[in-house]
Amino acid sequence: MARAERPLDPDADPVQAFAAELRRLREQAGRPTYQALARRAHRSSSSLSEAAGGRKLPTLDTTLAYVRALGGDEAAWASRWRQVAATAPEATGGSSAADEEAGPTELLRSPAQADLSRRRLLLPAAVAGLLLVLVVGLASIGWRYGDRPPGPSSPPAGVAVPTSVEPAPVVEVRDGADPKDAGCAADPAVATVDSAAVLVDERVIGMVELRYSPACGASWPRFMPAPAGTPTLPRPARVVLTVTDGDTPARSRDFTIDYAGISAYGNLLTSTRSCVWAEVRITGEGWASPPARTGCYRGATQVRPIP
Numbered sequence: 001m002a003r004a005e006r007p008l009d010p011d012a013d014p015v016q017a018f019a020a021e022l023r024r025l026r027e028q029a030g031r032p033t034y035q036a037l038a039r040r041a042h043r044s045s046s047s048l049s050e051a052a053g054g055r056k057l058p059t060l061d062t063t064l065a066y067v068r069a070l071g072g073d074e075a076a077w078a079s080r081w082r083q084v085a086a087t088a089p090e091a092t093g094g095s096s097a098a099d100e101e102a103g104p105t106e107l108l109r110s111p112a113q114a115d116l117s118r119r120r121l122l123l124p125a126a127v128a129g130l131l132l133v134l135v136v137g138l139a140s141i142g143w144r145y146g147d148r149p150p151g152p153s154s155p156p157a158g159v160a161v162p163t164s165v166e167p168a169p170v171v172e173v174r175d176g177a178d179p180k181d182a183g184c185a186a187d188p189a190v191a192t193v194d195s196a197a198v199l200v201d202e203r204v205i206g207m208v209e210l211r212y213s214p215a216c217g218a219s220w221p222r223f224m225p226a227p228a229g230t231p232t233l234p235r236p237a238r239v240v241l242t243v244t245d246g247d248t249p250a251r252s253r254d255f256t257i258d259y260a261g262i263s264a265y266g267n268l269l270t271s272t273r274s275c276v277w278a279e280v281r282i283t284g285e286g287w288a289s290p291p292a293r294t295g296c297y298r299g300a301t302q303v304r305p306i307p
Contacts, residue, residue: 036258189215196293214300237283246306
């Protein structure tokens with residue numbers, strides 16, 4: 001039996017109020033277990049449980065993973081998190097903007113680490129002073145060499161030689177990758193190129209979509225539940241999202257999550273050399289929906305329908 005969560009007093013402080021809102025979001029999504037949330041959010045169940053514990057403000061990264069797994073509005077929650085962090089900075093346990101990018105790892109700061117952080121704050125001032133000394137020194141060198149006859153083309157001592165700048169590493173897009181981790185979901189040109197109804201007992205309970213990112217040259221499946229008010233499914237149920245190569249069916253990627261009445265997405269499959277199609281099935285104890293499939297698309301161009 002799951003252990004009950006500690007009581008919260010939303011009127012006590014902003015952090016408990018924030019945790020209460022996180023719990024309310026989970027309730028609205030059907031109260032999935034933290035183990036189920038962990039599979040969707042790619043975070044540990046303990047870190048997600050602590051995020052709604054109300055003892056301290058979770059990192060922004062953990063908060064957004066929690067919200068994303070429940071189908072919440074990430075932009076709205078990011079704004080809410082920053083408001084709480086600004087009004088109660090001591091409740092973050094010393095977390096900073098750099099900590100937000102640190103991912104799910106808990107950041108434990110000892111006195112020695114705190115002293116190191118203070119030294120880091122002084123580092124930019126020290127670097128600025130050093131640069132000023134270098135500028136004055138280089139100007140002096142230029143003045144001293146101004147009256148001398150031109151020498152070889154090599155720069156005078158103390159002058160840095162420009163070096164070539166290596167290009168920034170490109171995010172690898174590979175079959176089976178998470179669309180958000182690979183950066184494909186953030187492509188401004190990403191679009192739904194095809195969709196089909198998902199039926200259970202001849203009732204439409206959602207849609208399967210084939211999403212495509214031109215920047216990545218890859219596609220992935222997405223399940224979009226029907227609007228609120230649609231007859232609910234018997235629980236527990238699972239959503240199976242598949243993307244398959246239409247020419248080489250063995251090149252296929254599956255992703256399965258617990259059904260919670262919220263949107264869900266599957267894994268990537270590159271789709272520039274051959275067409276790919278998306279499929280969604282809903283399964284439960286002793287029952288399964290018929291497969292719902294999109295057409296087969298190479299990029300954003302349909303090659304053929306899938307029966």
